[in-house]
Every structure is written in structure tokens, then in C-alpha cells.
Amino acid sequence: MPNQDTTQNFVRDGFTWLGYLLIGSSTYTISCFGPFMPFLRSELHLTYTVGALHFSAWAIGVLLAGLSGDKSMQRFGRQKVIWSGSAGICLGILLIIVSRNPIFTIFGALLGGFSGSTMGQTINTILSDRFGSQRAIAITEANIIGSISCFLAPLAVSTSMRYGINWRLALAVPLLTLSILFLTFRKRQVPGSEPKTKSKAAAALPQAYWAYWIVILLNVGCEWSLIFWSADFLEKVVKLPRIDASACVSVFMAAMLLGRICGSRLTRNFDIHTLLPIAAVTALSGFALYWLGNNAILSVIGLFITGLGIANFYPMTLSAAIAVASDRAASATSRMSLGTGSSILVAPLVLGFIADRSSIFVAYGLVAALLATCTVMVFVANSLAQRHEEQIQRLATETSKTSVN
Known part of the structure; x- marks a missing residue:
């Protein structure tokens, strides 16, 4: 049946685009794992099992975020959670890029999963509050950006290697993107950003x-x-x-x-x-x-x-x-x-x-x-x-x- 509530105009504001790009950056990061893993395993002499632990660590990070995300939003406010999540993704990427020990690269994956999921929860919550009955449009569009990121990530890794650079260059993309987004939007008030009394x-x-x-x-x-x-x-x-x-x-x-x-x-x-x-x-x-x-x-x-x-x-x-x-x-x-x-x-x-x-x-x-x-x-x-x-x-x-x- 037609949805009467969503026939009105759907208007994307500045935060909508910010949320889309932040989710895209997080999705891009995890989508790089599969393409760069053979190169990381070769450099650090890792077994398939240890390589797979990076994916498991990311998933555990997502799971842990599910236990604490709403509490973080309530205690610290949405703005702090979004930017601390963004910083956590960057730190996780840096650990993977510079570490020569699998303990630190696996921890980087765990941190990236936890930070990315917590940030994503906050963005979805804000989009839901912002658009109400039109939330399905906003959340679906955010997932479209995520799907595009899934395509770009392996392309970036393969292109970096094909031209003899390094697979790590592909991971510089979310680092640069998140940094630019922070510098551009850090002073803009995020909707519902104040901590709330429980x-x-x-x-x-x-x-x-x-x-x-x-x-x-x-x-x-x-x-x-x-x-x-x-x-x-x-x-x-x-x-x-x-x-x-x-x-x-x-x-x-x-x-x-x-x-x-x-x-x-x-x-x-x-x-x-x-x-x-x-x-x-x-x-x-x-x-x-x-x-x-x-x-x-x-x-x-x-x-x-x-x-x-x-x-x-x-x-x-x-x-x-x-x-x-x-x-x-x-x-x-x-x-x-x-x-x-x-x-x-x-x-x-x-x-x-x-x-x-x-x-x-x-x-x-x-x-x-x-x-x-x-x-x-x-x-x-x-x-x-x-x-x-x-x-x-x-x-x-x-x-x-x-x-x-």
C-alpha cells in the first residue's frame, strides 16, 4: 500500500550528508580487510587462522558496541560519541598500518569495529529522530553509501599494489576523509548532542x-x-x-x-x-x-x-x-x-x-x-x-x- 507519511519531500540537511559520509568511511575500512589481508599475512608471516582473527576482532568490537552504545550516547552526548568514534576508527587504522606485531593489528581491528559501530548507532539514531516516518529513506540511503564504499575499497587496494605503491595507501583514504569531515563539521552542533539524564x-x-x-x-x-x-x-x-x-x-x-x-x-x-x-x-x-x-x-x-x-x-x-x-x-x-x-x-x-x-x-x-x-x-x-x-x-x-x- 502507498505510504502516506513519506510522500512529502525528503530534505537532506548538512548533518544528513555528514552521517552518510561517516558511515561510508567506516564501511570502507572493514571492506579493505579482505583485499589487504593476503599482503598483511605475507609481511607479518601470519597463518590463515591469525589472519581470520582480524575479522573476528572487528565483529567482537561491533558486539561490544551493542552493549554500550546507548549508554555512551546518554552519558556523553551524541556529538562526543560521533567524533570519538571517528577518532577510534583512525587509531585502529593507524595500528594496522604501522604495527609489525599481529597483537596490535588485531587490537586495531577490534577498536575499529567498536568505534565504527558506536558511531553508526549514533548516526542511525539521529537520522531516525530527524526524519521520523521517513527514517527508512535516510537509513537506506546511508546503506547505499556503504555499498558504494564496499566497491571502492578493494579497487583502492588493488590499484595501490598494481602501481607498486603499498596497500596501506588505500587505508589512508578513510584517515583523510574522517580528518576533513572533523575539521569541516566539528563546530556544527549535532542534533540531540547534549547528554541526557537517565x-x-x-x-x-x-x-x-x-x-x-x-x-x-x-x-x-x-x-x-x-x-x-x-x-x-x-x-x-x-x-x-x-x-x-x-x-x-x-x-x-x-x-x-x-x-x-x-x-x-x-x-x-x-x-x-x-x-x-x-x-x-x-x-x-x-x-x-x-x-x-x-x-x-x-x-x-x-x-x-x-x-x-x-x-x-x-x-x-x-x-x-x-x-x-x-x-x-x-x-x-x-x-x-x-x-x-x-x-x-x-x-x-x-x-x-x-x-x-x-x-x-x-x-x-x-x-x-x-x-x-x-x-x-x-x-x-x-x-x-x-x-x-x-x-x-x-x-x-x-x-x-x-x-x-
Whole structure:
């Protein structure tokens, strides 16, 4: 159905663009990890396991941010959290660039994950407060910038190496970007930047929120499992040459970008509760074709369709979750990081564990199960959200009648 609340003009102010660029810088940083890891492992003589610990450390940082993000916003204010998060990303990058000891590079990844996630939570909270019923447009656009960053990061690493410079030059990009943003915007007041006194009796997040939380938990697990292991699947199961299989991962990323661009337009005219089930069914259908196609063309087409569907799960689900959380947007975005961090940390590892003991084809059955459960949970969450909204309207009506009497 058309979304009446979002048909009005969507106006981006200075902070909107600042938030987009900050999120893009954080996404760019983590997107560099995969491309530069072979070079870092070679320089420091690291095993695959120690190299993988950098990804795990980043995910643990995201998870820890989920435990503390809302408390940091409340205690220090949003402005300080944003710029300290930006500084934390820069410090993490510097540790990775200059350290010759994996202990420090892994700690740099941990610091980057924690700082980037805390900063991202704060930006999403502000965008939600700023745009209200149009928050889905803003959050989706922020994720579009993140998707573009995912493309630019490996290109920057490969270009640096191709011209005989150094992969570290690619990591100078977010350092420079974040520094320029700080110098340009540091004196501009961030909306809702003042610390707030803690409420004595904050309402618990509603059931509908936790249903959407499960949707994001499952969806992020699927997304990162596909990013981590789709090249192996296409090589081992579909029998594509290794170079072609690796190149086909970009098909998934391109679909994610295209899906979010389309999603940004659709959320202007349709309610996200209508769009989410469509995204879920699209992703599930595409994955079935990718997993069971047993043909290079069908599998790649399926991977593309899966990316189109998965692309809008996170921004739309986060928007729906924040909406039912009402005035607890900070807690809502913070708790979401618990789900994303846990999923990024666990899902690809579990899939790899199953693949080692059976096959990558069997392991992908886990992703199928996650996507199927995720699709069911979308309908459950939407139902709970509708019930929650009806309850709020009923209470408002009863309160109005009481005040009149």
C-alpha cells in the first residue's frame, strides 16, 4: 500500500550528508580487510587462522558496541560519541598500518569495529529522530553509501599494489576523509548532542522490536555467509574457474547496491511493512536458484536475485524496529549491533565448520534454513508491530477520553 507519511519531500540537511559520509568511511575500512589481508599475512608471516582473527576482532568490537552504545550516547552526548568514534576508527587504522606485531593489528581491528559501530548507532539514531516516518529513506540511503564504499575499497587496494605503491595507501583514504569531515563539521552542533539524564523507569523494548531483531540476526548471517563463501561454492559446486568464481562475488555486491537504490525509491511511496515480505520472498527464491541451479548461469542469476532481496533487509528492518521502539531509538540501534556483531562472528564460522566436515553444498543448507526462518519472522514481526500500534492507539484513545471526563 502507498505510504502516506513519506510522500512529502525528503530534505537532506548538512548533518544528513555528514552521517552518510561517516558511515561510508567506516564501511570502507572493514571492506579493505579482505583485499589487504593476503599482503598483511605475507609481511607479518601470519597463518590463515591469525589472519581470520582480524575479522573476528572487528565483529567482537561491533558486539561490544551493542552493549554500550546507548549508554555512551546518554552519558556523553551524541556529538562526543560521533567524533570519538571517528577518532577510534583512525587509531585502529593507524595500528594496522604501522604495527609489525599481529597483537596490535588485531587490537586495531577490534577498536575499529567498536568505534565504527558506536558511531553508526549514533548516526542511525539521529537520522531516525530527524526524519521520523521517513527514517527508512535516510537509513537506506546511508546503506547505499556503504555499498558504494564496499566497491571502492578493494579497487583502492588493488590499484595501490598494481602501481607498486603499498596497500596501506588505500587505508589512508578513510584517515583523510574522517580528518576533513572533523575539521569541516566539528563546530556544527549535532542534533540531540547534549547528554541526557537517565530515566528512572525506561520502558522495555516491545516484542515486535525483538522479532525484527531476530530478522536482522538471521539476515546478516546469510549476507556475510554469502560474502565469505560464495566464491568457494561457485568454484567447488558450480565448477567455475577460481578467478571467475571470485569475480562473481561482485555480482552479489552489485545486486546489493542496485537493490538499495531501488529500495530508497520504493520507501518513498510504499510502507516498509509491505516491502519487507517482498524482499524476503525475493531473497529466498533467488537463493534456491543459486543453491540448487547446478549451472553457472542459473547460479549467478540466483546470486544476483538473492542480493536484490537481501539488500533491503537491514535498512528496512532497522527502520521498522526503531519505529516500534518509539522514544527508545538509541537503545534500539544499540541492541541491533549485538545481533549484527554476533551474526558476523558466528554464521560464517559455523558454515565453514560444516563445509570442512561435509561439503560447501551441504553447508549452504544452513543459509537456506536461515533465510526460510527469516522470511517467516518477517511476517511474525509485522503482525506484532501492527498489534503494538493498535495497542498504542487504543491507549491513546482511552487516555483522551479520561482527560475529557
